[in-house]
Amino acid sequence: MSRKRHEGPGLAVHPPVVYLLTLLPGIGLGFLRPIRLLPGWWGIVIGILLIVLGTAIVPPVLLQFRRAGTAFDPHKPASVLITDGPFRFSRNPGYVALTLWYLGIGLVLNSAWILLLVIVPVFIMDRWAIPREERHLEEKFGQEYTQYKARVRRWLTVRQKRLLVLFAILIAFAAWAYVPRPWSPGAVLETEHYVIRSSATDEQTREIALAAEIVYSGYLRLMDEFQRTVPPHSKLGIKLFRDRREFRRCNRIRGWAEAFYQPPYCYQYYSADEVHPYHWMMHEATHQLNDAAARLRLPQWLEEGLACYVSTSRIVDNSLHLGEIDTNTYPIWWLDSLELSGDLDADKKRGTIIPLRAILSGQGGPSMNRRFNLYYLHWWSLTHFLMHYENGQYRAGLGRLIADGGALPAFEKHIGPIETIERQWYGHLAELQKQTSRATPPVRLKARKQDLGRVLALCYCECSATVLTTACS
Ligand SMILES: [Zn+2]
Secondary structure, eight states: OBOOOSOOOOOSSOHHHHHHHHHHHHHHHHHHSOOOOSOTTHHHHHHHHHHHHHHHHHHHHHHHHHHHTOOOSTTSOOSBOOOSGGGGTOSOHHHHHHHHHHHHHHHHTTOHHHHHTTHHHHHHIIIIIHHHHHHHHHHHHTHHHHHHHHHSOSSOOHHHHHHHHHHHHHHHHHHHHHSOOOOOOSEEEEOSSEEEEEOSOHHHHHHHHHHHHHHHHHHHHHHHHTTOOOOOOOOEEEEEESSHHHHHHHOGGGTTOSEEEETTEEEEEOOTTSSSTTHHHHHHHHHHIIIIISOOOOOHHHHHHHHHHHHTEEEETTEEEEEEEOTTSTTGGGGGGOOOOSOHHHHHHHTSSOOHHHHHHSOSSSOTTTSHHHHHHHHHHHHHHHHHHHHHTTHHHHHHHHHTTOOHHHHHHHTOOHHHHHHHHHHHHHHHHHHTTSOOOOOOOOOOHHHHHHHHOOOOOOBOTTSOOSSOO
């Protein structure tokens, strides 16, 4: 049916402009105060799906307008009432597509702000633009439009709405599970090399500060020996949570981790119940030093190997004794579970030992997800072997290997043939197992304010998290 008409619905703004004008502040807020909604690639995958879905609606809509020979532009008067194609399911499929695009972009950018702000364009369209268009169509097509209006929903069918609600519930659940909880550290302690934001007690924060500085100086000694200069860098950040419960609550996305490094911060809790309350921190602090201080780019076996090597070393008299093993640390407490027969080939066959080639290349070994303790034992013991075998026979080679990137060909070049090294390492591992049968004493650093200043020439200040003092007295 076609009738001439001279007046349109009288919209002052183009609907896509409404969506765009909402999207821009959403993007801006995301930059100023980012709130990520979904972990990893999930946002991108779901977002692209929504964009594709929205895009799929557009060509049939355009086709219907073209066939009917009426204006697609909502500013212009309609000459024909279209009720076919996508218009059988929704009276406004074009706006549904716009909303899907908007939501898709919000998910691809992983911004809770953009998704929350979707209310704005939907509200404007639903309360202002669509009613105007409906009045215009009612005037123009009378009963024909009233009947169509009674038959088809403004936005979505009941079934589609239910699906949308289900989808929103799933996204809300993911957000609940993964979005970091707000956390307000009560104190900021600044040392020579670290800024520690902490919700632990003063004493615990000082202990962690001392342990971090001990790791720092031990690490520096190591890099010195490898003739690697650590370029000047800004102070390293640590977020110290009061206990495991608070750490877990605020970092749900890393539910499995006891500590983690996510630039620029090391995240950990004070594990008061453990015999060695700092070893998780020492491990992550080494990753942080590799990345933010020494700028090393290493393969997984060597990156984790170095972190384990440092974090399993004993602290004696406020100094890190590299290579002297503390049995109260991870993964050393799993070393007993390795049932070594003395026959390397048999142990490789049984799966007790992962072939060295698989360790170095990261390929051909058992599933890392299921055997991660075994992998950590291998990474640690291999690094320990390269540092200490036969009074440090391979130590210089390890330094060159680190400089060369740590890949398998570099290993063969700087250390030796895989088969020979594998046998020597296996022997070293068996020795380590014997050595660690005797437990080391617990670690508790006494880090009084004055000790911290005297021993490490640190400054200590405690201030509100919002006013961080850089110059301490
Ligand atoms: Zn690690």
